[in-house]
Amino acid sequence: MSQSTPERVNRLPRDQRRALLLGAALDVFTASGYHAAGMDEIAERAGVSKPVLYQHFPSKLDLYLAVLDLHIDSLLFALQRAIASTHDNSLRVRATVEAYFAFVDGGSEAFRLLFENDLTSDPAVNERLTRMTYECATAASAVIAADTGLPEEAAMLLGVGLIGTAQVTARYWLQRDGRLSRERACELVANLQWRGISGFPLYEQQPLG
Numbered sequence: 001m002s003q004s005t006p007e008r009v010n011r012l013p014r015d016q017r018r019a020l021l022l023g024a025a026l027d028v029f030t031a032s033g034y035h036a037a038g039m040d041e042i043a044e045r046a047g048v049s050k051p052v053l054y055q056h057f058p059s060k061l062d063l064y065l066a067v068l069d070l071h072i073d074s075l076l077f078a079l080q081r082a083i084a085s086t087h088d089n090s091l092r093v094r095a096t097v098e099a100y101f102a103f104v105d106g107g108s109e110a111f112r113l114l115f116e117n118d119l120t121s122d123p124a125v126n127e128r129l130t131r132m133t134y135e136c137a138t139a140a141s142a143v144i145a146a147d148t149g150l151p152e153e154a155a156m157l158l159g160v161g162l163i164g165t166a167q168v169t170a171r172y173w174l175q176r177d178g179r180l181s182r183e184r185a186c187e188l189v190a191n192l193q194w195r196g197i198s199g200f201p202l203y204e205q206q207p208l209g
Helices: 004-010 014-032 039-046 050-056 060-084 089-104 110-115 123-148 152-175 182-197
Strands: none
Touching: 014 039, 014 050, 014 060, 014 110, 039 050, 039 060, 060 089, 060 110, 060 123, 089 110, 089 123, 089 152, 089 182, 110 152, 123 152, 152 182
């Protein structure tokens, strides 16, 4: 049985095989960390030969960056979808908080690579994590700037504060192992954020002329 597994995997379409490899890599990287993870172990977990793994990813770092990119994009998409889901800002805050909690509670350990990374000294990794924070904050700050009239830098600072609070509290909640339901935790954090951000008055644009 074990000898036939790579054969079956080799017949997969390229996109499906790549997804399989990325899933195996996520499991190994989150379990072992980047430095202790081995390409042999990743290939074995994916059910492919090591040469097949290297056909898709020339190095362990290339594979690691691909895993990061996949899950950063997933988080950004979830956040952008949450912000676009309503024009009611209190509901936007709640949806954004829920997006972070859903991400950390999604059944994979992807959030550990994004929020607890052990390779931030690598420039390519650091660039991606910085981009993640910037793009998440930008999505939130665009709404803040439009609604309050605050300058871009001030709105961006508030955006970083909102996403940072959601990220840290979601990770803390997960560590507490169900002492609060996810719904209740999201409610508490969203109320905290809304009571703060709603204190900035809505911007009323003056009519031209």
